[in-house]
Amino acid sequence: MIRRIFPSPLLSLALVALWMLLNSSFGLGQWLMGLMLAWLVPYLTHSLRPTPVRFSHPMTAMRLFLRVGKDVIIWNWRVLLGTIAPTDRVPQGGFVVVPLDLRDPNGLAVLAAIMCVIPGTIWSELALDRSALLVHLFDLEDAQSEIDLIKRRYERPLMEIFE
Known part of the structure; x- marks a missing residue:
């Protein structure tokens, strides 16, 4: 379910965290903008990644x-x-x-x-x-x-x- 909404959950999480840190504000508008970026950036850049990342160790x-x-x-x-x-x-x-x-x-x-x-x-x-x-x-x-x-x-x- 979560992968359908956010194709790269770790990247999305990192983007939301970075957005919140850069803005130094935790208002509803910033959360919504961060979530929108967390969805939009991985969705638009998915085709640029050559292979799925298998991260271990x-x-x-x-x-x-x-x-x-x-x-x-x-x-x-x-x-x-x-x-x-x-x-x-x-x-x-x-x-x-x-x-x-x-x-x-x-x-x-x-x-x-x-x-x-x-x-x-x-x-x-x-x-x-x-x-x-x-x-x-x-x-x-x-x-x-x-x-x-x-x-x-x-x-x-x-x-x-x-x-």
Whole structure:
């Protein structure tokens, strides 16, 4: 019954919560507007989602969330120190090709978000067959260790969550 009214109940719940927090008002009009958005946005964007999300292992997801938060803080400092470094110690950026085992489109979308939110990394290109990812790193010292780090810290937990 609830899925007929709200095709994505978790997304709808998140939208209502976000709407209420952003408006700082709990009046009837705000609740009605939040519920309307909670129904309308998932309904209109349903065709944009390639596959249904099969989300499992919430503790792994929480650990990944905390790990990404920690990495954002660490990489902010690394980028800051790299940008104010003397010219003889400026970090040398570069591209690495990360072979992917992750195939779930939702997991790949989360990996793209992670790669773009961490300062110093940019998701550059995904192979057409989804077998490899081109990533640019702000400070590239050892390509293989960076590839292993991406696979271990991000891809492996995402595979556990989405596949």
